[in-house]
Amino acid sequence: xxxxxxxxxxxxxRRRIKLEEIAKVWGxxxxxxxxGLQLNEKSVPGADEDTVTMSxxxxxxxxxxxxxxxxxxxxxxxxxxxxxxxxxxxxxxxxAEAIGATPDIHIADFEFACKAGxxxxxxxxxxxxAGEVKYAVGIGxxxxxxxxxxxxxxxxxxxxxxxxxxxxxxxxxxxVVETYSxxxxxxxxxxxxxxxxxxxxxxxxxxxxxxxxxxxxxxGIMEMAGLEPRDFAHAIFHQPNGKFPMRVxxxxxxxxxxxxxxxxxxxxxxxxxGASPIGLTAVLDIAKPGDLILLTSFGSGAGSDSxxxxxxxxxxxxxxxxxxxxxxxxxxxxxxxxxxYAKLRGxxxxxx
Amino acid sequence: xxxxxxxxxxxxxxxxxxxxxxxxxxxxxYPPRVACSKCGGTTFENITLPRExxxxxxxxxxxxxxxxxxxxxxxxxIVELMDGVRIMVQIGDLADPSELEIGMPVxxxxxxxxxxxxxxxxxxxxxxxxx
Numbered sequence: 356x357x358x359x360x361x362x363x364x365x366x367x368x369r370r371r372i373k374l375e376e377i378a379k380v381w382g383x384x385x386x387x388x389x390x391g392l393q394l395n396e397k398s399v400p401g402a403d404e405d406t407v408t409m410s411x412x413x414x415x416x417x418x419x420x421x422x423x424x425x426x427x428x429x430x431x432x433x434x435x436x437x438x439x440x441x442x443x444x445x446x447x448x449x450x451a452e453a454i455g456a457t458p459d460i461h462i463a464d465f466e467f468a469c470k471a472g473x474x475x476x477x478x479x480x481x482x483x484x485a486g487e488v489k490y491a492v493g494i495g496x497x498x499x500x501x502x503x504x505x506x507x508x509x510x511x512x513x514x515x516x517x518x519x520x521x522x523x524x525x526x527x528x529x530x531v532v533e534t535y536s537x538x539x540x541x542x543x544x545x546x547x548x549x550x551x552x553x554x555x556x557x558x559x560x561x562x563x564x565x566x567x568x569x570x571x572x573x574x575g576i577m578e579m580a581g582l583e584p585r586d587f588a589h590a591i592f593h594q595p596n597g598k599f600p601m602r603v604x605x606x607x608x609x610x611x612x613x614x615x616x617x618x619x620x621x622x623x624x625x626x627x628x629g630a631s632p633i634g635l636t637a638v639l640d641i642a643k644p645g646d647l648i649l650l651t652s653f654g655s656g657a658g659s660d661s662x663x664x665x666x667x668x669x670x671x672x673x674x675x676x677x678x679x680x681x682x683x684x685x686x687x688x689x690x691x692x693x694x695x696y697a698k699l700r701g702x703x704x705x706x707x
Numbered sequence: 708x709x710x711x712x713x714x715x716x717x718x719x720x721x722x723x724x725x726x727x728x729x730x731x732x733x734x735x736x737y738p739p740r741v742a743c744s745k746c747g748g749t750t751f752e753n754i755t756l757p758r759e760x761x762x763x764x765x766x767x768x769x770x771x772x773x774x775x776x777x778x779x780x781x782x783x784x785i786v787e788l789m790d791g792v793r794i795m796v797q798i799g800d801l802a803d804p805s806e807l808e809i810g811m812p813v814x815x816x817x818x819x820x821x822x823x824x825x826x827x828x829x830x831x832x833x834x835x836x837x838x
Binding site for chain 1: 817819
């Protein structure tokens, strides 16, 4: 019996802000940021969009590709995010109510900086594998914020990806071949309770955190599965900016061709818990039956979840039943100026 | 502002677009009613409205009530869905309200409708966006 993805979907807000628009407000040198971070623009959530709304739309897209799974058949639903709209009151209950999956369902909200999305996927697939539930949904979604003027402000973006896991062979579009997590206590990025913006260890977020953790997790899962980079059609890594995922991929031995389909951050920004999961949806949008896919997330604090998927024939049948990820990224954008962005992101102090 | 109890009672129609179809005459009511406005029937079938439609008419609210001020200008439209049911709904994702026109094809997306300040409840539902 195998377990795999039986439905997948993404949601990307339409608003965008260009890197130059942010740089000019803070007097930063846009070309050097563009070169250094390999970022062009990022998504911006509207005042009416949050982790819950994006999760609902991504999950609806996943159902559209599931070939008729009923919401009532979902036994568990998990949302990983660091921007849950409430500090106390789960996001998952709202999403489950909206898709019609309540009340026979187990729900939890996860948090682990940028890897909360793959955490929810890991637990969802594990429950299906254990035979506890028939189908389980794992979601990664964020509307994250960087402090005004901080380097993070050029990347912190919004988006969501949802995956339905199941074990009925006729519905599996990508089988889970292997999973592996690599986790240590590494203080590279944090946000204390009641604080609006996160803080980070600047250059410490690179080699000792992102690169060490991502590479250890990716190398670990490939060793477990007896596979090498050349065996994969696609590899997706966490995307805190445009530069890191390409660099870590190449250090591991992957080629540009294996990396570029899931490499969305130069135009999307860093969608935190949504980042590598949305990359996976972009890969599934074009993957061929038999393709092996490596997915390695990274969450500050720090850990990396890795998955190896094998794509099945079913992908050809279902992928066009919902809007493609690249289409959402490349079409119908609404460009906003910094003033509008500051208003939408709650950066302006309002009267009582 | 809407009370927690009232918002909770409206989840089926606001979250899942559930409507009541009169079992006597077939008229669809959204939101659901106790008695059919056409035939007086009191038994209904629970149906889910389609999420695609087109704008029948609209207005732009420039001085909105409390809870909506951050969304000014606030476009409100009557949208006719694929099954002929007409609903009143906010329009989302407009770069400029002048983009809004009668006949515009729209899709309903799950959005925040309003919120009770920084500390109160967030009220979710559907908005129509250009499809």
